[in-house]
Amino acid sequence: MSLTILDNETLGYGRTAVLSEVSFALAEGERVVLLGRSGAGKSTLLNAVHDRLAPAHRVALVPQDHALVPQLSVLRNVLMGRLDDHGALYNLTNLLRVRAGDRAGVAKVLEAVGLGPEIDRPVHALSGGQRQRVALARAWWRGGPVLIGDEPVSAVDETQAGVLLEQARSRFPTAMLALHDVGLARRFATRLVGIRRGAILFDAAPEDLSDAEIAALYAG
Template sequence: MTLVALHRETLGYGRSTVLSEVSFALAPGERVVLLGRSGAGKSTLLNAVYDRLVPQNRVALVPQDHALVPQLSVLRNVVMGRLDDHGAVYNLTSLLHVRPGDRVGIAAVLADLGLADVIDRKVAGLSGGQRQRVALGRAWWRGGTVLIGDEPVSAVDETQAEALLKQARFRFDTAVLALHDVALARSYATRLVGLNRNRIVFDAPAETVDDAQITALYAR
C-alpha cells in the first residue's frame, strides 16, 4: 500500500521551480527524514507530500514557523489541532471555554512535553524551545495517520530532541520530517532522502546511506 506517490514531478511556487524530476513514495510504517542544505527544497517536498496526503488521511503537521497564535494560551493553541473535526459554532465555543475533557487530555500531552506549568500562559511569553514544543503538542493532540514536520526539534537541545523524537515514534507509525541533525536523523529514520542541486540525489534505507553521501549534500 502506498499513501502518496510523486513521479518525476516538478515542484515549486508559481513560475519558480525548486525541485525537478521528483519521484517519491511513502508507505505506512516508514519514517522518512529529508536531509540537505538550507534551500535544497526540503520544505517544498514536505509541502507537496502534505498536500497529497490530506484529502484521504488524517495528518498532523509541525510547520517550521510553528503557526501558533501568540495572543492565545498554550491550551487554546493546542485545542486548534482538532478544529477541523467540528463545525464553526462548536469550535468557537471550544476556544472560548475549553471543555473539561479536552483540558484533561491536553494537560496530559503537555506534561509529556514538559509544558504542564505553562498550560494557561500566552504563547507570546514563551521561549523558542517552548513554542516549538507547543507546536508538537498541537500535533500530538491532533493525532492521525502521518506526522509531517519541518525541523520540528530544531529549537531544543540534543537531549530534548532525542526525547521528542521518541515520542513522535510512539505516537505516529508513519512520518516525513526534515531534520538538520544527521545523528538524530540516523537514529530516527527508517529511510533517508538527500536533496541537493534541486534534485533528490539519494533515497535509501537509513542503514545503507554512508557518511560520504551525507557529506556531499552539504559540500559547497
C-alpha cells in the first residue's frame, strides 16, 4: 500500500521551482535512498513526502541541520521526539524534572547510538558527529512506522554509519533517506532514486543499477 503519492507535481520554495513534474510514491516496507549532488532537490523531495505523511502517520524525522536546542541537555533534546504525545503541562514538568521512566528509556536509545555517558551534557558541548547521533536518538525515541532522514549519518565515520543504518532498518519498517555514500546506500536501500538538475533520473532497485548509471548523477 502506498503511504504517499506525488503526481506530476512541481516542488520548491515560494515561486522557485526545484523539482518539476515529479511523480513519486513511497510504499509500506520500502527503504528508499535519494542520491544526487548537493542542490539537486533531495531535501525538497524529502520535505514534500514528510508533509504528505505527517498528518496521517507517525513519522520520525532527522533533518539535515539536526534541529537541536544547543543550550539543553542531550536527555532533554531526545525527549522532544515525543512532545506531541502529551499535553503542554506534562511536557513542561517533564523538561524541568524528567520522569524516571522517560530518563531510563532515553538512556537506552543513547546507549544504542554510543552516547550513553553524554546524557546530561549540553548539546553545544558536543562534536558534530555526536550532535548528529543525538538527532538519531531523538528519532529512535519517537519511533513509529516511518523514518525520514536528510543525510542522517554524514558526520560519522563509515563504520558508525553502517551500524546506525542497521539500527534504522531494524527500528523502522519504512524509510526514506538522502545519503551521500553510495556504498551505504546500496546496502540499505530497496530502491535508489537518483536526482539530477531538478528531475528524477532513475528510480530502481540497487541491483538493477550499474555504478556508471549512479556516477552519471555526479558528473559535470
